[in-house]
Amino acid sequence: MIRLESITKSFLVGKESIDILKNISLIIEEGEFVAIMGPSGSGKSTLMNIIGCLDKPTSGQYFLGGEDVSNYNDKELARVRNQSIGFVFQQFHLLPRLTAMKNVELPMIYAGISKSERQSRAEDALRKIGLEDRMDHLPNALSGGQKQRVAIARSIVNRPKLILADEPTGALDTKTSMAIMEQFRELNQEGVTVVVVTHEPEVAEYANRTILVRDGMIQVSAAAERGQRT
Numbered sequence: 001m002i003r004l005e006s007i008t009k010s011f012l013v014g015k016e017s018i019d020i021l022k023n024i025s026l027i028i029e030e031g032e033f034v035a036i037m038g039p040s041g042s043g044k045s046t047l048m049n050i051i052g053c054l055d056k057p058t059s060g061q062y063f064l065g066g067e068d069v070s071n072y073n074d075k076e077l078a079r080v081r082n083q084s085i086g087f088v089f090q091q092f093h094l095l096p097r098l099t100a101m102k103n104v105e106l107p108m109i110y111a112g113i114s115k116s117e118r119q120s121r122a123e124d125a126l127r128k129i130g131l132e133d134r135m136d137h138l139p140n141a142l143s144g145g146q147k148q149r150v151a152i153a154r155s156i157v158n159r160p161k162l163i164l165a166d167e168p169t170g171a172l173d174t175k176t177s178m179a180i181m182e183q184f185r186e187l188n189q190e191g192v193t194v195v196v197v198t199h200e201p202e203v204a205e206y207a208n209r210t211i212l213v214r215d216g217m218i219q220v221s222a223a224a225e226r227g228q229r230t
Contacts, residue, residue, distance in 0.1 A: 001030035001162065001193050002051060007060035009046050009216075020046045021057070022216040028195065030161065033188040035204035036197045038213035045166065047213060048197045052085055052164045053077040065161065082111055086155030090167040092147040094139040100126060100146075101135040104154045111158055118157075125153035129183055145176035152183055156192070163187060165196045169203055181206045 009021040020043050028034050038044040049055040050062060053069055056077070061070045069080055081087075094103045104122040113121070126135050129149040139147055148168060155163055165184065169177035177200075185206055188194045196207060204210050212220040 001032070001065060002026070002028035002195075003061075003063040004050075005061045005063075007050060007057045007062060009043075009050065009055070010058045020216055021050070024060070024216075024218060026211065026218060028193065030193055031188070031191055032209060033185070033194045033207045034196070035207035035210045036195065036213060037199060037201075037204055037210055038219075039199070042213045043216040044197050044213045048164055048166055048195070051195060052087060053080045082107065082158065084160055084162060086158065086160040086163040088148070088151050088155050088163065088165040088168045090170040092139070092144075092151050092171075094147055094150060096139050099136050099138055100131060100142065100150045100153075103139070103150055104157055107154060107158050121157045122153070125157045126150070128156075129153050143176075144172050145179060148172065148176075148180050149183065152180070152187075156187065160192070162193045162195070165194070167198055168196065169198070169200065174202075177203065 004026040007024040108118040
């Protein structure tokens, strides 16, 4: 599903080149549930941006579903994001003047899906995550957990094979965080590959494998029999 080969990412600060990612090689198989952890400034968010085709590596190759996307232009990367990847962020990124339903429909508009199909898929996605009674609510009428569920519904309507979640529980209380992680677990059990970037060990415990990033390098990639909470 995901294969990174000798990935580096550098940024120019003045005349100095700063290495953010250093020779990262990584494989994430289809259907895995993986957590990426690391301290602030470790490079984990930069790594997620490359995996999510939000940024391009300075060098190395990135294969997504067998497709070498390393040197794709912005238009090609946008196509890959729209067709293959669902995103969930800490701050939800919902448009405040659109209902939950309309927010979930947005990715399908960009994908050129018909209005009737958009409505049907959006309704199905909102029912799937337990918000069938909140479809017509604006974001300011939703709790933090409900907003994140809308974001999850939006991430799955184009039926991606990969969901990337960047600190998805960072703005939520503990009880709500656990409920959101259960949603990711259910999606993973249905065959969706899930990659979560987090600094919270309790969140990482839901994954089957944890990748630790420090100083721009993978420090540990530990497999564990997880996701067995009772």
